Amino acid sequence: MDSLITAAARALAAGDPISALKRVALRDDAPALALRGIAMAQLGDFVRAKTLLKSAARAFGPREAVARARCVLAEAEIALVSRDLTWPQKALERARTTLEARGDRINAAHARNLEIRRLLLIGRLGEAEHLLAGMDPAALPPALKAAHELAIAGIAIRRIKAKAAREALTRAELAARAAGIPGLTTEVESAFRLLNTQAARLIASGEERPLLLDEVEVLLASGALVVDACRNVVRGADVVVSLATRPVLFALVRALAEAWPADVSRSALLARAFGARYADESHRARLRVEIGRLRAELRELADVSATTRGFALAPCRAPEIVVLAPPVEESHAAVLAFLADGESWSSSALAIALATSPRTVQRALEHLAAAGKVQSFGRARARRWMMPPLPGFPTALLLPGPLPSG
Structure with missing residues:
Protein backbone atom coordinates (compact mmCIF):
# COMPACT_ATOMS: atom_id res chain seq x y z
CA MET A 1 0.00 0.00 0.00
CA ASN A 196 -28.94 12.70 34.85
CA THR A 197 -32.16 13.30 32.90
CA GLN A 198 -35.68 12.57 34.11
CA ALA A 199 -36.36 8.94 33.22
CA ALA A 200 -39.95 8.55 34.46
CA ARG A 201 -42.67 9.98 36.69
CA LEU A 202 -43.79 8.48 39.98
CA ILE A 203 -47.52 8.74 40.71
CA ALA A 204 -48.50 7.69 44.23
CA SER A 205 -51.37 8.68 46.55
CA GLY A 206 -52.50 11.39 44.17
CA GLU A 207 -49.07 13.05 43.99
CA GLU A 208 -46.53 13.08 41.17
CA ARG A 209 -42.77 13.63 41.03
CA PRO A 210 -39.96 13.02 38.49
CA LEU A 211 -37.48 10.17 38.84
CA LEU A 212 -33.92 9.68 37.59
CA LEU A 213 -32.78 6.26 36.38
CA ASP A 214 -31.11 5.54 39.74
CA GLU A 215 -34.39 6.28 41.51
CA VAL A 216 -36.33 4.04 39.12
CA GLU A 217 -33.93 1.20 39.96
CA VAL A 218 -34.44 1.79 43.69
CA LEU A 219 -38.21 1.85 43.25
CA LEU A 220 -38.27 -1.46 41.37
CA ALA A 221 -36.24 -3.06 44.18
CA SER A 222 -38.34 -1.54 46.98
CA GLY A 223 -40.99 -4.24 47.11
CA ALA A 224 -43.80 -1.86 46.12
CA LEU A 225 -46.44 -2.99 43.65
CA VAL A 226 -45.47 -1.01 40.55
CA VAL A 227 -47.91 -0.41 37.70
CA ASP A 228 -45.34 0.32 34.98
CA ALA A 229 -46.90 2.48 32.26
CA CYS A 230 -43.57 2.60 30.38
CA ARG A 231 -43.93 -1.07 29.47
CA ASN A 232 -47.57 -1.78 30.40
CA VAL A 233 -46.82 -4.35 33.08
CA VAL A 234 -47.63 -4.80 36.75
CA ARG A 235 -44.61 -5.73 38.84
CA GLY A 236 -44.38 -7.14 42.33
CA ALA A 237 -41.31 -8.23 44.27
CA ASP A 238 -40.86 -11.46 42.32
CA VAL A 239 -43.78 -11.53 39.84
CA VAL A 240 -44.27 -9.58 36.63
CA VAL A 241 -47.63 -9.58 34.84
CA SER A 242 -47.56 -8.20 31.32
CA LEU A 243 -50.67 -6.43 30.06
CA ALA A 244 -48.98 -5.06 26.93
CA THR A 245 -51.52 -6.82 24.72
CA ARG A 246 -54.46 -6.05 27.04
CA PRO A 247 -54.88 -2.25 26.84
CA VAL A 248 -58.31 -2.23 28.51
CA LEU A 249 -57.05 -4.20 31.49
CA PHE A 250 -54.01 -1.98 31.84
CA ALA A 251 -56.13 1.18 31.67
CA LEU A 252 -58.27 -0.21 34.49
CA VAL A 253 -55.36 -1.20 36.74
CA ARG A 254 -53.61 2.12 36.17
CA ALA A 255 -56.73 4.06 37.12
CA LEU A 256 -57.13 1.96 40.26
CA ALA A 257 -53.43 2.30 41.15
CA GLU A 258 -53.42 6.07 40.73
CA ALA A 259 -56.35 6.35 43.14
CA TRP A 260 -55.00 3.88 45.73
CA PRO A 261 -55.81 3.57 48.59
CA ALA A 262 -59.14 5.13 47.56
CA ASP A 263 -61.57 3.50 45.15
CA VAL A 264 -62.62 4.63 41.65
CA SER A 265 -66.21 5.10 40.56
CA ARG A 266 -67.69 2.90 37.85
CA SER A 267 -68.35 5.91 35.62
CA ALA A 268 -64.71 7.00 35.91
CA LEU A 269 -63.49 3.50 35.04
CA LEU A 270 -65.81 3.33 32.04
CA ALA A 271 -64.54 6.65 30.76
CA ARG A 272 -60.90 5.66 31.33
CA ALA A 273 -61.02 2.19 29.81
CA PHE A 274 -63.73 2.47 27.14
CA GLY A 275 -64.05 6.19 26.53
CA ALA A 276 -67.74 5.92 27.41
CA ARG A 277 -69.36 9.29 28.14
CA TYR A 278 -72.73 7.80 29.07
CA ALA A 279 -72.91 4.43 30.77
CA ASP A 280 -75.74 2.04 30.04
CA GLU A 281 -76.32 -1.53 31.17
CA SER A 282 -74.15 -2.97 28.38
CA HIS A 283 -71.21 -0.81 29.48
CA ARG A 284 -71.63 -1.85 33.09
CA ALA A 285 -71.82 -5.51 32.07
CA ARG A 286 -68.63 -5.16 30.05
CA LEU A 287 -66.91 -3.47 32.98
CA ARG A 288 -67.82 -6.41 35.24
CA VAL A 289 -66.38 -8.83 32.70
CA GLU A 290 -63.12 -6.88 32.35
CA ILE A 291 -62.77 -6.50 36.13
CA GLY A 292 -63.13 -10.27 36.42
CA ARG A 293 -60.36 -10.73 33.85
CA LEU A 294 -58.18 -8.25 35.71
CA ARG A 295 -58.69 -10.14 38.99
CA ALA A 296 -57.53 -13.33 37.29
CA GLU A 297 -54.42 -11.67 35.84
CA LEU A 298 -53.42 -10.04 39.15
CA ARG A 299 -54.35 -12.87 41.50
CA GLU A 300 -50.73 -13.27 42.73
CA LEU A 301 -50.17 -9.55 43.20
CA ALA A 302 -53.36 -7.76 44.20
CA ASP A 303 -57.09 -8.04 44.69
CA VAL A 304 -59.74 -5.94 42.94
CA SER A 305 -62.69 -5.52 45.28
CA ALA A 306 -66.08 -3.94 44.67
CA THR A 307 -67.10 -0.90 46.71
CA THR A 308 -70.35 1.01 46.99
CA ARG A 309 -69.49 3.35 44.14
CA GLY A 310 -66.94 1.35 42.14
CA PHE A 311 -63.80 -0.74 42.64
CA ALA A 312 -60.58 -0.56 44.66
CA LEU A 313 -57.17 -2.19 44.31
CA ALA A 314 -55.46 -3.80 47.32
CA PRO A 315 -51.96 -5.35 47.25
CA CYS A 316 -51.53 -8.92 48.50
CA ARG A 317 -48.08 -8.45 50.06
CA ALA A 318 -46.64 -5.13 48.88
CA PRO A 319 -46.66 -2.19 51.34
CA GLU A 320 -47.88 0.29 48.71
CA ILE A 321 -49.04 0.70 45.12
CA VAL A 322 -47.39 3.22 42.78
CA VAL A 323 -47.54 4.07 39.09
CA LEU A 324 -44.38 4.48 37.04
CA ALA A 325 -45.29 6.67 34.05
CA PRO A 326 -43.23 7.88 31.08
CA PRO A 327 -41.81 11.40 31.43
CA VAL A 328 -43.88 12.50 28.44
CA GLU A 329 -47.26 11.06 27.53
CA GLU A 330 -49.09 11.91 24.34
CA SER A 331 -50.39 10.14 21.27
CA HIS A 332 -47.70 8.34 19.25
CA ALA A 333 -45.12 8.85 22.01
CA ALA A 334 -43.17 5.75 20.89
CA VAL A 335 -42.64 7.20 17.42
CA LEU A 336 -41.53 10.50 18.92
CA ALA A 337 -39.13 8.65 21.23
CA PHE A 338 -37.24 7.21 18.27
CA LEU A 339 -37.26 10.44 16.28
CA ALA A 340 -35.95 12.34 19.30
CA ASP A 341 -32.45 10.97 18.66
CA GLY A 342 -32.07 13.65 15.98
CA GLU A 343 -31.50 11.16 13.15
CA SER A 344 -33.65 10.86 10.03
CA TRP A 345 -35.78 7.71 9.86
CA SER A 346 -37.76 6.04 7.11
CA SER A 347 -41.24 4.82 8.00
CA SER A 348 -40.16 1.23 7.23
CA ALA A 349 -37.23 1.49 9.68
CA LEU A 350 -39.54 2.84 12.38
CA ALA A 351 -41.92 -0.06 11.76
CA ILE A 352 -39.06 -2.53 12.28
CA ALA A 353 -37.87 -0.80 15.45
CA LEU A 354 -41.39 -0.57 16.88
CA ALA A 355 -42.36 -4.09 15.74
CA THR A 356 -45.56 -2.83 14.17
CA SER A 357 -47.01 -2.47 10.68
CA PRO A 358 -45.66 0.16 8.25
CA ARG A 359 -49.17 1.52 7.71
CA THR A 360 -49.63 2.11 11.46
CA VAL A 361 -46.37 4.05 11.53
CA GLN A 362 -47.33 6.05 8.44
CA ARG A 363 -50.63 7.08 10.03
CA ALA A 364 -48.80 8.15 13.20
CA LEU A 365 -46.28 10.18 11.20
CA GLU A 366 -49.03 11.90 9.22
CA HIS A 367 -50.82 12.80 12.46
CA LEU A 368 -47.61 14.15 14.02
CA ALA A 369 -46.74 16.08 10.85
CA ALA A 370 -50.18 17.71 10.84
CA ALA A 371 -49.52 18.79 14.43
CA GLY A 372 -46.13 20.24 13.43
CA LYS A 373 -44.16 17.85 15.62
CA VAL A 374 -42.23 16.07 12.84
CA GLN A 375 -41.16 16.92 9.33
CA SER A 376 -40.15 14.93 6.27
CA PHE A 377 -37.89 15.35 3.28
CA GLY A 378 -37.46 13.33 0.10
CA ARG A 379 -40.08 11.38 -1.82
CA ALA A 380 -41.28 7.81 -2.13
CA ARG A 381 -38.73 5.29 -0.76
CA ALA A 382 -36.21 8.07 -0.13
CA ARG A 383 -38.57 9.89 2.23
CA ARG A 384 -37.19 10.43 5.72
CA TRP A 385 -38.75 11.77 8.91
CA MET A 386 -37.06 13.68 11.68
CA MET A 387 -37.58 16.20 14.46
CA PRO A 388 -35.34 18.48 16.50
CA PRO A 389 -34.14 16.67 19.65
CA LEU A 390 -36.46 17.39 22.56
CA PRO A 391 -34.48 18.74 25.53
CA GLY A 392 -34.73 16.38 28.46
CA PHE A 393 -36.66 13.70 26.53
CA PRO A 394 -35.06 10.37 27.45
CA THR A 395 -35.69 7.85 24.69
CA ALA A 396 -34.04 4.83 26.25
CA LEU A 397 -36.78 3.89 28.70
CA LEU A 398 -39.37 4.08 25.92
CA LEU A 399 -37.50 1.76 23.58
CA PRO A 400 -38.76 -1.81 23.34
CA GLY A 401 -37.05 -4.38 25.50
CA PRO A 402 -37.58 -6.85 28.32
CA LEU A 403 -38.02 -5.79 31.90
CA PRO A 404 -35.05 -6.00 34.25
CA SER A 405 -34.89 -9.22 36.15
CA GLY A 406 -35.74 -9.17 39.81
Whole structure:
Protein backbone atom coordinates (compact mmCIF):
# COMPACT_ATOMS: atom_id res chain seq x y z
CA MET A 1 0.00 0.00 0.00
CA ASP A 2 1.46 3.38 -0.97
CA SER A 3 2.21 6.17 1.47
CA LEU A 4 -0.78 8.35 0.47
CA ILE A 5 -3.25 5.53 1.10
CA THR A 6 -1.58 4.79 4.44
CA ALA A 7 -1.70 8.44 5.49
CA ALA A 8 -5.36 8.78 4.43
CA ALA A 9 -6.31 5.67 6.39
CA ARG A 10 -4.59 7.02 9.50
CA ALA A 11 -6.40 10.34 9.13
CA LEU A 12 -9.76 8.57 8.92
CA ALA A 13 -8.95 6.45 11.96
CA ALA A 14 -8.26 9.68 13.85
CA GLY A 15 -11.58 11.20 12.70
CA ASP A 16 -10.04 13.67 10.23
CA PRO A 17 -11.84 13.13 6.88
CA ILE A 18 -10.62 16.41 5.35
CA SER A 19 -6.97 15.40 5.64
CA ALA A 20 -7.81 12.01 4.18
CA LEU A 21 -9.56 13.55 1.17
CA LYS A 22 -6.61 15.84 0.49
CA ARG A 23 -4.52 12.73 -0.16
CA VAL A 24 -6.92 10.61 -2.24
CA ALA A 25 -9.60 12.94 -3.63
CA LEU A 26 -8.37 12.68 -7.25
CA ARG A 27 -7.67 8.94 -7.30
CA ASP A 28 -10.00 6.26 -8.65
CA ASP A 29 -8.19 3.05 -7.68
CA ALA A 30 -10.06 0.67 -5.38
CA PRO A 31 -8.32 1.57 -2.07
CA ALA A 32 -8.74 5.29 -2.74
CA LEU A 33 -12.43 4.86 -3.63
CA ALA A 34 -13.00 3.01 -0.36
CA LEU A 35 -11.22 5.68 1.68
CA ARG A 36 -13.08 8.45 -0.13
CA GLY A 37 -16.37 6.70 0.66
CA ILE A 38 -15.52 6.47 4.35
CA ALA A 39 -14.45 10.11 4.39
CA MET A 40 -17.72 11.23 2.79
CA ALA A 41 -19.62 9.17 5.35
CA GLN A 42 -17.78 10.92 8.19
CA LEU A 43 -18.71 14.24 6.58
CA GLY A 44 -22.39 13.20 6.46
CA ASP A 45 -22.84 12.74 2.69
CA PHE A 46 -24.20 9.21 2.94
CA VAL A 47 -25.53 9.01 -0.63
CA ARG A 48 -22.13 9.80 -2.14
CA ALA A 49 -20.42 7.58 0.41
CA LYS A 50 -22.51 4.54 -0.51
CA THR A 51 -21.86 5.11 -4.23
CA LEU A 52 -18.10 5.28 -3.67
CA LEU A 53 -18.05 2.19 -1.45
CA LYS A 54 -20.04 0.13 -3.96
CA SER A 55 -17.59 1.22 -6.68
CA ALA A 56 -14.67 0.23 -4.46
CA ALA A 57 -16.16 -3.19 -3.75
CA ARG A 58 -16.54 -3.82 -7.48
CA ALA A 59 -13.02 -2.56 -8.17
CA PHE A 60 -11.43 -4.95 -5.70
CA GLY A 61 -10.75 -8.28 -7.36
CA PRO A 62 -12.30 -11.59 -6.27
CA ARG A 63 -9.08 -12.51 -4.47
CA GLU A 64 -9.27 -9.40 -2.30
CA ALA A 65 -11.94 -10.77 0.00
CA VAL A 66 -10.79 -8.80 3.04
CA ALA A 67 -10.94 -5.47 1.21
CA ARG A 68 -14.42 -6.25 -0.12
CA ALA A 69 -15.56 -7.25 3.38
CA ARG A 70 -14.28 -3.93 4.72
CA CYS A 71 -16.36 -2.09 2.12
CA VAL A 72 -19.43 -4.03 3.24
CA LEU A 73 -18.58 -3.12 6.83
CA ALA A 74 -18.46 0.58 5.93
CA GLU A 75 -21.80 0.31 4.10
CA ALA A 76 -23.33 -1.35 7.14
CA GLU A 77 -22.17 1.47 9.39
CA ILE A 78 -23.68 4.05 7.04
CA ALA A 79 -26.95 2.09 7.04
CA LEU A 80 -27.01 2.06 10.84
CA VAL A 81 -26.23 5.77 11.19
CA SER A 82 -28.84 6.68 8.55
CA ARG A 83 -31.34 4.32 10.26
CA ASP A 84 -31.71 2.07 7.22
CA LEU A 85 -32.81 -1.00 9.17
CA THR A 86 -33.80 -2.80 5.95
CA TRP A 87 -30.14 -3.08 4.92
CA PRO A 88 -29.30 -6.82 4.56
CA GLN A 89 -27.90 -7.84 7.93
CA LYS A 90 -26.71 -11.18 6.54
CA ALA A 91 -24.17 -9.31 4.42
CA LEU A 92 -22.60 -7.87 7.57
CA GLU A 93 -22.50 -11.30 9.20
CA ARG A 94 -20.74 -12.76 6.14
CA ALA A 95 -18.26 -9.86 6.14
CA ARG A 96 -17.53 -10.41 9.83
CA THR A 97 -16.97 -14.13 9.24
CA THR A 98 -14.57 -13.34 6.39
CA LEU A 99 -12.62 -10.85 8.46
CA GLU A 100 -12.33 -13.27 11.39
CA ALA A 101 -11.19 -16.09 9.11
CA ARG A 102 -8.54 -13.88 7.45
CA GLY A 103 -7.15 -12.61 10.75
CA ASP A 104 -8.46 -9.01 10.59
CA ARG A 105 -9.59 -9.06 14.19
CA ILE A 106 -9.95 -5.29 14.60
CA ASN A 107 -12.43 -4.88 11.74
CA ALA A 108 -14.17 -8.11 12.74
CA ALA A 109 -14.68 -6.61 16.20
CA HIS A 110 -16.03 -3.44 14.59
CA ALA A 111 -18.48 -5.54 12.55
CA ARG A 112 -19.64 -7.31 15.71
CA ASN A 113 -20.10 -3.95 17.42
CA LEU A 114 -22.30 -2.72 14.55
CA GLU A 115 -24.46 -5.83 14.90
CA ILE A 116 -24.78 -5.15 18.63
CA ARG A 117 -25.75 -1.50 18.06
CA ARG A 118 -28.45 -2.53 15.60
CA LEU A 119 -29.86 -5.09 18.05
CA LEU A 120 -29.91 -2.44 20.79
CA LEU A 121 -31.75 -0.07 18.49
CA ILE A 122 -34.59 -2.56 17.96
CA GLY A 123 -34.66 -3.74 21.59
CA ARG A 124 -33.25 -7.26 21.19
CA LEU A 125 -31.13 -7.11 24.33
CA GLY A 126 -30.59 -10.84 24.79
CA GLU A 127 -29.03 -11.23 21.33
CA ALA A 128 -26.91 -8.12 21.89
CA GLU A 129 -25.59 -9.53 25.17
CA HIS A 130 -24.79 -12.84 23.46
CA LEU A 131 -22.65 -11.05 20.86
CA LEU A 132 -20.99 -8.91 23.54
CA ALA A 133 -19.98 -12.03 25.43
CA GLY A 134 -17.85 -13.10 22.46
CA MET A 135 -15.68 -9.96 22.54
CA ASP A 136 -12.49 -9.33 24.52
CA PRO A 137 -12.32 -5.56 25.14
CA ALA A 138 -8.73 -5.76 26.38
CA ALA A 139 -7.52 -6.53 22.84
CA LEU A 140 -9.40 -3.62 21.23
CA PRO A 141 -7.96 -0.24 20.27
CA PRO A 142 -9.30 2.76 22.24
CA ALA A 143 -12.01 3.76 19.73
CA LEU A 144 -13.49 0.26 19.57
CA LYS A 145 -13.12 -0.15 23.33
CA ALA A 146 -15.19 3.02 23.81
CA ALA A 147 -17.86 1.71 21.43
CA HIS A 148 -17.86 -1.63 23.30
CA GLU A 149 -18.41 0.12 26.65
CA LEU A 150 -21.15 2.28 25.14
CA ALA A 151 -22.96 -0.90 24.10
CA ILE A 152 -22.62 -2.29 27.64
CA ALA A 153 -23.99 0.98 29.02
CA GLY A 154 -26.88 0.91 26.53
CA ILE A 155 -27.94 -2.53 27.71
CA ALA A 156 -27.59 -1.52 31.37
CA ILE A 157 -29.75 1.58 30.85
CA ARG A 158 -32.48 -0.43 29.14
CA ARG A 159 -32.36 -3.02 31.92
CA ILE A 160 -32.49 -0.15 34.46
CA LYS A 161 -29.13 -0.85 36.07
CA ALA A 162 -27.83 2.65 36.70
CA LYS A 163 -24.62 1.70 38.54
CA ALA A 164 -23.49 -0.70 35.82
CA ALA A 165 -24.30 1.92 33.18
CA ARG A 166 -22.31 4.59 34.99
CA GLU A 167 -19.28 2.32 35.37
CA ALA A 168 -19.37 1.37 31.67
CA LEU A 169 -19.64 5.02 30.64
CA THR A 170 -16.67 5.92 32.85
CA ARG A 171 -14.59 3.28 31.04
CA ALA A 172 -15.94 4.55 27.70
CA GLU A 173 -14.92 8.10 28.57
CA LEU A 174 -11.35 7.04 29.31
CA ALA A 175 -11.15 5.08 26.05
CA ALA A 176 -12.66 7.93 24.02
CA ARG A 177 -10.09 10.36 25.41
CA ALA A 178 -7.32 7.94 24.52
CA ALA A 179 -8.71 7.64 20.99
CA GLY A 180 -8.76 11.42 20.59
CA ILE A 181 -11.86 11.40 18.35
CA PRO A 182 -14.15 14.36 19.17
CA GLY A 183 -17.31 12.71 17.87
CA LEU A 184 -16.79 9.69 20.08
CA THR A 185 -16.18 11.85 23.13
CA THR A 186 -19.41 13.75 22.40
CA GLU A 187 -21.35 10.48 22.15
CA VAL A 188 -20.10 9.40 25.57
CA GLU A 189 -20.97 12.79 27.07
CA SER A 190 -24.49 12.52 25.65
CA ALA A 191 -24.91 9.10 27.23
CA PHE A 192 -23.75 10.49 30.58
CA ARG A 193 -26.35 13.26 30.35
CA LEU A 194 -29.04 10.64 29.89
CA LEU A 195 -28.29 9.26 33.36
CA ASN A 196 -28.94 12.70 34.85
CA THR A 197 -32.16 13.30 32.90
CA GLN A 198 -35.68 12.57 34.11
CA ALA A 199 -36.36 8.94 33.22
CA ALA A 200 -39.95 8.55 34.46
CA ARG A 201 -42.67 9.98 36.69
CA LEU A 202 -43.79 8.48 39.98
CA ILE A 203 -47.52 8.74 40.71
CA ALA A 204 -48.50 7.69 44.23
CA SER A 205 -51.37 8.68 46.55
CA GLY A 206 -52.50 11.39 44.17
CA GLU A 207 -49.07 13.05 43.99
CA GLU A 208 -46.53 13.08 41.17
CA ARG A 209 -42.77 13.63 41.03
CA PRO A 210 -39.96 13.02 38.49
CA LEU A 211 -37.48 10.17 38.84
CA LEU A 212 -33.92 9.68 37.59
CA LEU A 213 -32.78 6.26 36.38
CA ASP A 214 -31.11 5.54 39.74
CA GLU A 215 -34.39 6.28 41.51
CA VAL A 216 -36.33 4.04 39.12
CA GLU A 217 -33.93 1.20 39.96
CA VAL A 218 -34.44 1.79 43.69
CA LEU A 219 -38.21 1.85 43.25
CA LEU A 220 -38.27 -1.46 41.37
CA ALA A 221 -36.24 -3.06 44.18
CA SER A 222 -38.34 -1.54 46.98
CA GLY A 223 -40.99 -4.24 47.11
CA ALA A 224 -43.80 -1.86 46.12
CA LEU A 225 -46.44 -2.99 43.65
CA VAL A 226 -45.47 -1.01 40.55
CA VAL A 227 -47.91 -0.41 37.70
CA ASP A 228 -45.34 0.32 34.98
CA ALA A 229 -46.90 2.48 32.26
CA CYS A 230 -43.57 2.60 30.38
CA ARG A 231 -43.93 -1.07 29.47
CA ASN A 232 -47.57 -1.78 30.40
CA VAL A 233 -46.82 -4.35 33.08
CA VAL A 234 -47.63 -4.80 36.75
CA ARG A 235 -44.61 -5.73 38.84
CA GLY A 236 -44.38 -7.14 42.33
CA ALA A 237 -41.31 -8.23 44.27
CA ASP A 238 -40.86 -11.46 42.32
CA VAL A 239 -43.78 -11.53 39.84
CA VAL A 240 -44.27 -9.58 36.63
CA VAL A 241 -47.63 -9.58 34.84
CA SER A 242 -47.56 -8.20 31.32
CA LEU A 243 -50.67 -6.43 30.06
CA ALA A 244 -48.98 -5.06 26.93
CA THR A 245 -51.52 -6.82 24.72
CA ARG A 246 -54.46 -6.05 27.04
CA PRO A 247 -54.88 -2.25 26.84
CA VAL A 248 -58.31 -2.23 28.51
CA LEU A 249 -57.05 -4.20 31.49
CA PHE A 250 -54.01 -1.98 31.84
CA ALA A 251 -56.13 1.18 31.67
CA LEU A 252 -58.27 -0.21 34.49
CA VAL A 253 -55.36 -1.20 36.74
CA ARG A 254 -53.61 2.12 36.17
CA ALA A 255 -56.73 4.06 37.12
CA LEU A 256 -57.13 1.96 40.26
CA ALA A 257 -53.43 2.30 41.15
CA GLU A 258 -53.42 6.07 40.73
CA ALA A 259 -56.35 6.35 43.14
CA TRP A 260 -55.00 3.88 45.73
CA PRO A 261 -55.81 3.57 48.59
CA ALA A 262 -59.14 5.13 47.56
CA ASP A 263 -61.57 3.50 45.15
CA VAL A 264 -62.62 4.63 41.65
CA SER A 265 -66.21 5.10 40.56
CA ARG A 266 -67.69 2.90 37.85
CA SER A 267 -68.35 5.91 35.62
CA ALA A 268 -64.71 7.00 35.91
CA LEU A 269 -63.49 3.50 35.04
CA LEU A 270 -65.81 3.33 32.04
CA ALA A 271 -64.54 6.65 30.76
CA ARG A 272 -60.90 5.66 31.33
CA ALA A 273 -61.02 2.19 29.81
CA PHE A 274 -63.73 2.47 27.14
CA GLY A 275 -64.05 6.19 26.53
CA ALA A 276 -67.74 5.92 27.41
CA ARG A 277 -69.36 9.29 28.14
CA TYR A 278 -72.73 7.80 29.07
CA ALA A 279 -72.91 4.43 30.77
CA ASP A 280 -75.74 2.04 30.04
CA GLU A 281 -76.32 -1.53 31.17
CA SER A 282 -74.15 -2.97 28.38
CA HIS A 283 -71.21 -0.81 29.48
CA ARG A 284 -71.63 -1.85 33.09
CA ALA A 285 -71.82 -5.51 32.07
CA ARG A 286 -68.63 -5.16 30.05
CA LEU A 287 -66.91 -3.47 32.98
CA ARG A 288 -67.82 -6.41 35.24
CA VAL A 289 -66.38 -8.83 32.70
CA GLU A 290 -63.12 -6.88 32.35
CA ILE A 291 -62.77 -6.50 36.13
CA GLY A 292 -63.13 -10.27 36.42
CA ARG A 293 -60.36 -10.73 33.85
CA LEU A 294 -58.18 -8.25 35.71
CA ARG A 295 -58.69 -10.14 38.99
CA ALA A 296 -57.53 -13.33 37.29
CA GLU A 297 -54.42 -11.67 35.84
CA LEU A 298 -53.42 -10.04 39.15
CA ARG A 299 -54.35 -12.87 41.50
CA GLU A 300 -50.73 -13.27 42.73
CA LEU A 301 -50.17 -9.55 43.20
CA ALA A 302 -53.36 -7.76 44.20
CA ASP A 303 -57.09 -8.04 44.69
CA VAL A 304 -59.74 -5.94 42.94
CA SER A 305 -62.69 -5.52 45.28
CA ALA A 306 -66.08 -3.94 44.67
CA THR A 307 -67.10 -0.90 46.71
CA THR A 308 -70.35 1.01 46.99
CA ARG A 309 -69.49 3.35 44.14
CA GLY A 310 -66.94 1.35 42.14
CA PHE A 311 -63.80 -0.74 42.64
CA ALA A 312 -60.58 -0.56 44.66
CA LEU A 313 -57.17 -2.19 44.31
CA ALA A 314 -55.46 -3.80 47.32
CA PRO A 315 -51.96 -5.35 47.25
CA CYS A 316 -51.53 -8.92 48.50
CA ARG A 317 -48.08 -8.45 50.06
CA ALA A 318 -46.64 -5.13 48.88
CA PRO A 319 -46.66 -2.19 51.34
CA GLU A 320 -47.88 0.29 48.71
CA ILE A 321 -49.04 0.70 45.12
CA VAL A 322 -47.39 3.22 42.78
CA VAL A 323 -47.54 4.07 39.09
CA LEU A 324 -44.38 4.48 37.04
CA ALA A 325 -45.29 6.67 34.05
CA PRO A 326 -43.23 7.88 31.08
CA PRO A 327 -41.81 11.40 31.43
CA VAL A 328 -43.88 12.50 28.44
CA GLU A 329 -47.26 11.06 27.53
CA GLU A 330 -49.09 11.91 24.34
CA SER A 331 -50.39 10.14 21.27
CA HIS A 332 -47.70 8.34 19.25
CA ALA A 333 -45.12 8.85 22.01
CA ALA A 334 -43.17 5.75 20.89
CA VAL A 335 -42.64 7.20 17.42
CA LEU A 336 -41.53 10.50 18.92
CA ALA A 337 -39.13 8.65 21.23
CA PHE A 338 -37.24 7.21 18.27
CA LEU A 339 -37.26 10.44 16.28
CA ALA A 340 -35.95 12.34 19.30
CA ASP A 341 -32.45 10.97 18.66
CA GLY A 342 -32.07 13.65 15.98
CA GLU A 343 -31.50 11.16 13.15
CA SER A 344 -33.65 10.86 10.03
CA TRP A 345 -35.78 7.71 9.86
CA SER A 346 -37.76 6.04 7.11
CA SER A 347 -41.24 4.82 8.00
CA SER A 348 -40.16 1.23 7.23
CA ALA A 349 -37.23 1.49 9.68
CA LEU A 350 -39.54 2.84 12.38
CA ALA A 351 -41.92 -0.06 11.76
CA ILE A 352 -39.06 -2.53 12.28
CA ALA A 353 -37.87 -0.80 15.45
CA LEU A 354 -41.39 -0.57 16.88
CA ALA A 355 -42.36 -4.09 15.74
CA THR A 356 -45.56 -2.83 14.17
CA SER A 357 -47.01 -2.47 10.68
CA PRO A 358 -45.66 0.16 8.25
CA ARG A 359 -49.17 1.52 7.71
CA THR A 360 -49.63 2.11 11.46
CA VAL A 361 -46.37 4.05 11.53
CA GLN A 362 -47.33 6.05 8.44
CA ARG A 363 -50.63 7.08 10.03
CA ALA A 364 -48.80 8.15 13.20
CA LEU A 365 -46.28 10.18 11.20
CA GLU A 366 -49.03 11.90 9.22
CA HIS A 367 -50.82 12.80 12.46
CA LEU A 368 -47.61 14.15 14.02
CA ALA A 369 -46.74 16.08 10.85
CA ALA A 370 -50.18 17.71 10.84
CA ALA A 371 -49.52 18.79 14.43
CA GLY A 372 -46.13 20.24 13.43
CA LYS A 373 -44.16 17.85 15.62
CA VAL A 374 -42.23 16.07 12.84
CA GLN A 375 -41.16 16.92 9.33
CA SER A 376 -40.15 14.93 6.27
CA PHE A 377 -37.89 15.35 3.28
CA GLY A 378 -37.46 13.33 0.10
CA ARG A 379 -40.08 11.38 -1.82
CA ALA A 380 -41.28 7.81 -2.13
CA ARG A 381 -38.73 5.29 -0.76
CA ALA A 382 -36.21 8.07 -0.13
CA ARG A 383 -38.57 9.89 2.23
CA ARG A 384 -37.19 10.43 5.72
CA TRP A 385 -38.75 11.77 8.91
CA MET A 386 -37.06 13.68 11.68
CA MET A 387 -37.58 16.20 14.46
CA PRO A 388 -35.34 18.48 16.50
CA PRO A 389 -34.14 16.67 19.65
CA LEU A 390 -36.46 17.39 22.56
CA PRO A 391 -34.48 18.74 25.53
CA GLY A 392 -34.73 16.38 28.46
CA PHE A 393 -36.66 13.70 26.53
CA PRO A 394 -35.06 10.37 27.45
CA THR A 395 -35.69 7.85 24.69
CA ALA A 396 -34.04 4.83 26.25
CA LEU A 397 -36.78 3.89 28.70
CA LEU A 398 -39.37 4.08 25.92
CA LEU A 399 -37.50 1.76 23.58
CA PRO A 400 -38.76 -1.81 23.34
CA GLY A 401 -37.05 -4.38 25.50
CA PRO A 402 -37.58 -6.85 28.32
CA LEU A 403 -38.02 -5.79 31.90
CA PRO A 404 -35.05 -6.00 34.25
CA SER A 405 -34.89 -9.22 36.15
CA GLY A 406 -35.74 -9.17 39.81
